[in-house]
Amino acid sequence: MLREYLGPLRWQVMALAALLLTGTGLNLLLPQLLARFVDGVKLGAGADVGLLMRLAGAYIALGLGVQLLTAGATYLGAQVGWAATNRLRADLMRHMLSLDLREHQERTPGEMIERIDGDVTALSNFFSQFAVRVFGAALLLVGALVMFFLEDWRVGLGVSLFALVTLLALNRTRRAGIEPTRLERESSARLFGYVEERLAGLEDVRALGAGEHHLRGFLRVQREFFQRSIGSWLRRSIVWQISMALFAAGYVGVLGAAVGLYAAGAITLGTAFLFYQYMSMVEEPIDQLTQQLQDLQKAGASLVRVGELLKLRSALQGGPRDLPPGPLDLTFEDVTFSYVPEDPTVRPVLGGVSFHLPAGQTLGLLGRTGSGKTSLTRLVSRLFDPSEGHVRLGGLDTREVRLESLRTRVAVVTQDVQLFQASVRDNLSFFDPEVPDEQVEAALREVGLGSWLDRLSDGVRTPLPTGSLSAGQAQLLAFARVMLRNPAVIILDEPSSRLDPATETQLTRAMTRLLAGRTAIVIAHRLETVARADRILVLGEGRVLEDGPRADLARDPGSHYAGLLRVGLEGDGAEVVGEGVLA
Template identity: 75%
Template sequence: MMADPHPDTSRTTGRSSTLGVLRTYLGPLKWQVLGLAALLLSGVGLNLLLPQLLARFVDNAKLGRAADPGLLIRLAGIYIALAVGVQLLNASATFVGARVGWTATNRLRADLMAHLLSLDMREHKERTPGEMIERIDGDVTALSNFFSQFAVRVFGAALLLTGALVMFYSVDWRVGVGVTAFTVVTLIAMNRVRKLGVEPTRLEREASAKLFGFVEERLSGLEDIRALGTGGHHLNAFLRTQREFFTRSIWSWRRRSVVWQLSMILFAAGYVGVLAAAVGLYAAGAITLGTAFLMYQYMSMVEEPIDQLTQQLQELQKAGASLGRVGEILSLRSAIEGGTQPLPAGALSVAFRGVDFSYTPDDPDARGVLHGVGFTLPAGQTVGLLGRTGSGKTTLTRLVSRLYDATGGQVTLGGVDVRDVPLKTLRQRVAVVTQDVQLFQASVRDNLTFFDPDMPDERVEAALHEVGLDTWLARLEQGVHTPLPTGSLSAGEAQLLAFARVMLLDPAVIILDEPSSRLDPATEGLLTAAMTRLLAGRTAIIIAHRLDTVARADRILVLGDGHVLEDGERAQLARDPRSHYAELLRAGVLDDAEGVLA
């Protein structure tokens, strides 16, 4: 009932590409990134110094009795101190990297949620809620793991690899050239094979989204599944969906594992080459034993960063697939955009002028829902909307609040085309109460205000009193702050809470989709009294399935097969024995409308 969130769409422009997403969400954290770089540089510098100390220690220890015990002790002490320093710097870099990664992806998660909420209903009908959850949670979590580790491991590994290669050149330029060639070949080979995992990973994420969607839909329809005894069939369908996810996961893992399998083979050859060179140089007297040991240590420093790069390439594959899927969502643009023209104050008239509508406007063979609908509802009046199932009643009301846009004709409020009104303004002035009231596992206050922290408790309590829930409110231990578990209210209480939401919003136009269709007579009387207070001084459209609901309507509008069959004042239509409304009155119930309006 409250206004929909509409983020600044300009912020999402340019985020559809991978670099665009990275630039948008990592760019504002540049100072933390620079601090992270300083920590990594310091840690790499100390890490490169440690083998030098170890080589000096080995060369001095080899002297036997001629060795200087004091020097050995000092070298050991310095080595231990620097090793501890390296660990502290690495821990600090990991902390800062995780902070940068989670800060960036939390912003992405929030913007992605706001963007999804801003999309029009066509987009939401094409995707299940489970798929949306997977995009916001699963894909962004994969990115958060990547962001939090990538800078530390990849950037740090690149620095360490560069430093180790420089050290090889300082020992012997021929060894340096050989290790450099080995490193280039290894990186090129792994970069080529890593691409094998991108498409399988994307398909794996899609299968995961499909699984989430399946579970969400079955949980939503749990009552029907149990009542009809079809649990076994749905379980079989779940197993088929899960099998597809499992199969794609295994295939994706196998493709990604090629990277580290190749790495193991190449480094086995690399170690053999470095050890052979060390042995040869030592036998020729070109290097000392400590330097030979130094070469082995630096080879491990080449292996470690490439191994880190190998692992992160797999994470990069996952992140690349997730970035692509997130970019697809961020690139979506709502076909419904607001204008800049304000609405007049007070109650608003509603007018349809030759309105056509189809849910599939791009399909020329598709059958439209509304055809040339035209009527005018004066400001402050109530119209009862009648018609058999599929006549277009609900669709007509969706066009007023712009959940969809008419494919032809014009809808106006207070003489202003709804397409020229800012969406936030429109949905503050038009409130919709459906039969299925959505309640959240939150406090009474949050359920009424839609988590608006600025709404005073007094206004919330006043709205509850206004709809007749004062006695119910008095029984709550924590008042409006009492948690309201889903399913704890009767249908009547849920409808009254929906009315209280509208009271807080104070709209100019109210749309009610048969608020009393599931209520007993006593509760219906309470709801009718609340509805009378709610509609006072406001324009209202009531979709009716009971005659009592429209007994106090000013006008009656009868739809049939997308056309206006009848439009006029209720009292006048009731007196006209040839009117559709009079036939319904004679039938006594609107349940017979299928036959009367056919």
């Protein structure tokens, strides 16, 4: 992980290492200056005032230098950390977008957000400072021990044994907090998921007066997160608690040795003070190692969760081929599909579906709710693969086609159009800066939104707050999105299901322009929506009840489509696809 994400930042990492190592070296010199100053002051009247002034000036200069180096290392470390973690966020986001819908249906968007942001944020210190600071702390520790040996080998040996025992004790406890921290991150993800779901359904929650119930649920999830946070903090704090207890004993030992040696005349007062200073330098890197170990525990838990996410693999792997140019024909060959193919007790959504749609024609897809219409179109856009059989576009099995080629040539317009809090052009181009404004304007005018565009203060650069458009305008914007992509195959999932007749007329005109020369599937509840379709396919309980040219089926009084037309005339244009005529 360090090699992959810090490798491109190696020069910044080397500069960070240089700052930390230089600061370490200066830190080792400061006690020497202080010891000489103390011994010089002890001489009293015979002290060399000029030397004392030089020592004081050198000490202040070196102290300032250490602080400046520390500040520079902190700034550069933050830059390295954010650059590395942002690259990891981008990789995680790219990986999540590549996963199939099965994986996304098992997790809430809030949980995914926590995985991408919360877990990665916990890794920021690991990326920015862990390796360099551990190396710098180890160097400072070794340097301080060497200075002890140079002053008095007996004290140096004792402090070295103490440091070894302390490091072994900390190493034994360093893993204690990883599992509790992982559970804390999981409860945090559940909390985010709970909040996201309730905010997404806020209108229903308010309309049904369920606010109090959901608040109690929030408090329950929040309580779990709080309890696990406290538990993981207590387990991680074992490291520094042990460190504090050991160093309390260590300071007593070093001060006792210094006092004894000074009383025996073996060392000077400055050297005794030097022992105390170097003991603090032994404590400082071990404290830093303690802090880094706690951060490593957090990073370890986050790395486990990030690793789990990166190990997920989409069942939809693209093939080596590209779809041929021009309009594409569509063929279903004995297709069976189930959302849980591993469970044979679950009835397939589609069973033995076969039909052929010639290139450039429009298929009107009809059927009762639950008949498998949307599932069929999901197979065309390859959000799922058939359990059995083949789906072919332009003569190629969709599993043989590169996913990028398929996504570029097949466009889907759903009932619920997703709009972003961004400009009109960003909503249409999906934030692609290379799409020119003129092309966006042309697409809007093509679908009949020219007069609406003319009223916008900044044209296509005007911000488009979510919820500011009617259902009809949102559908027309979705049509304009498809116009920009210029796909070969278009799928419209009940585009007029929520529109009034006047708006539906405008939408039908835009749809006629949109589908011209393209292969299309239109799912509809209103027969007017498929009145210009070339072919009609009627589904019932996952099977093809009827398939043929629309005009031929309309003339056949025994066809399901003719029956729907009769019901529609009797009901004065009501929605008739859900009626029992299809049973």
